[in-house]
Amino acid sequence: MEITRQTDYAIRCILYLSGKQDQPTVVDEIAQEMSIPKSFLSKIVQKLSRAAILESFRGSKGGFKLARKPAEISLLDVIEAMQGTAAANKCAVDKAQCNLSCTCIVHPVWIELRKQTEDYLRGINFENLHPKAY
Amino acid sequence: MEITRQTDYAIRCILYLSGKQDQPTVVDEIAQEMSIPKSFLSKIVQKLSRAAILESFRGSKGGFKLARKPAEISLLDVIEAMQGTAAANKCAVDKAQCNLSCTCIVHPVWIELRKQTEDYLRGINFENLHPKAY
DNA sequence: CTGATTATGGAAATCACTCGTCAAACAGAT
DNA sequence: ATCTGTTTGACGAGTGATTTCCATAATCAG
Structure with missing residues (x-):
């Protein structure tokens, strides 16, 4: 799994919104505060909305x-909303992607790696991350 | 970390060579047996040679x-030889890549994720993987 | 020595995906 | 109705992965 810049922006964005949970915040403000191109951020928050995170x-x-408390939003939630999955390769998501025979010996490794990664990221939420928690 | 096709090919290649450790094997043969474009495989085995794996x-x-016994070649070795690192993002490799301030709150998460991933992959070697081990 | 064999290295074409912009359409608030 | 701000879709530059091709160098067999 590669953390794309889009996902990175999404995390920053949620981090920022974690400090302003009361009233809605305009894209312009988030973009300026977090140094994210505004029109790009528009796309990102849309995805997060559709994923019911915003x-x-x-x-x-x-x-x-x-859309929920920071404690109820995990890093895994965000990554999956932005990239679809946190897996290292297609093979771990859909075995049909293996162009070689189905007897791919490495396959169980990718599955386990994906599981470990997801477990870890599921455990990190935005209450932990947000500086106000300190 | 995204497992690129190049890395996937490299793994297959080493898997194949694990079954023929005595005499050298020609690129043509590996390419045909493992369904890898020959000229691309040439580049791959070059990298693996420079990394002292082949x-x-x-x-x-x-x-x-x-270059060594299958048991002494880990998946991490191969991935690092091909992709340079097994990290999920630049941030976890070189902190200078963080375009935002150095006070990136998520940074420790990426570091830990990278560590976990590397630890797991370091534990998988080609003796475990190779079918002859069964 | 000569020729066949095989790896080495560089350049370049193709392709897909990420990053980012723009403009028009839509919806809520006053 | 108008202003504000989101929604949506199309588009384009840029980057990196994938792949091919070709000229060159090294090694072995005869």
């Missing part, structure tokens, strides 16, 4: 806010 | 063979 509000006084 | 022999009766 909630969106149109019109004036609109913007985005967390 | 040994190369030129001229007739030449080819490639394992």
Whole structure:
């Protein structure tokens, strides 16, 4: 699994919103504060909305806010919302992707690696991460 | 960390050579047996040679063979030889890559994830993997 | 020595995916 | 109705992975 910049932005974004849970925050503000290109961030928060991690509000006084408490959002949630999976290769997601025979000896390794990675990332949430928790 | 096809090919290649440790094997043969484009495989075995995982022999009766016993080659060795690192992002390799401030709260997570991944992959060697071990 | 064999190395074509922009459409608030 | 801000889709540059090709160097067999 490669953490793409998109995912990195998404994490920063949620990190920022963790400090402003009350009212919706506008994309412009997040973009400026977190040094993310605004139009790119628009795409990202959309994905997060569809994944029910953020909630969106149109019109004036609109913007985005967390759909749940920071403690209930894990790093794995975000990564899966952005990249679909946290697996190291297609093989670990869909065995049909193996172009060689189904008797791929390495396959169980990828499966286990994926499991370990997911378990770890599931354990990290945004209450732990957010500086206010200190 | 994303397992690239190049790395996948490299693993298959070593898997094949694990069954023929005596005399050198020609690239053509490995390519055909393992369904890998020959000219691409040439590049791959070169990398593996430079990483001292394979040994190369030129001229007739030449080819490639394992530089050490399968038990002494780990999956991590191969991945690092091919991709440079098994980390999920640059951030976990070189902190200078963090374009945001050095106070990146997520950074320790990537470091730990990288460590866990490497530990696991270091424990898998080609004697375990190779079917003849059964 | 000569020729056949095989690896080495570089350049370059192709392809897919990530990153990022833009503009038009849609919806809520006043 | 208008302003504000999200939604959506299309688009393009850039980057890296994948792959091929070719010229060159090393080695072995005769």
